[in-house]
Amino acid sequence: MAEAGGANSALMALCRSPELADGGQAVPFDVNYAGQTCRAFAVRFEGRPHAYLNRCTHVAMELDWQPNRVFDNSGQWLLCASHGAAYRPDTGACSGGPCQGGLVKIDLSERDGLVFWHTSYKLKAIEF
Ligand code: FES
16 A cells, blocks of 8 residues: 555555546445445546545535436536436535535545545545
């Protein structure tokens, strides 16, 4: 495990780069966020990978009712299937519908054909 961004951040392997198609299916992963196990997902948008907790800010529900389908048909917005909250794929900011604030963003980096997520103070790897 490589250290990055200081003593409290580590890089965790998430997936291979080709698994994230632009505007395509999300790749799910699990994190420990503030002491709780949470689902998270990664997507690619305009060439860059982004990841968020899979938790709508309207009601704390997962966005996808069809597994890993988080983009709308246009591939321009992340859409919550429950009541249609829309989020920007690159920032997670609320951009329409009943969302209250933006999605919790998880830092990623990509190199050598692999995508990694970054742990942080609140965001840790799941311990087995
Ligand atoms: S739970 Fe996401 S829009 Fe209501």
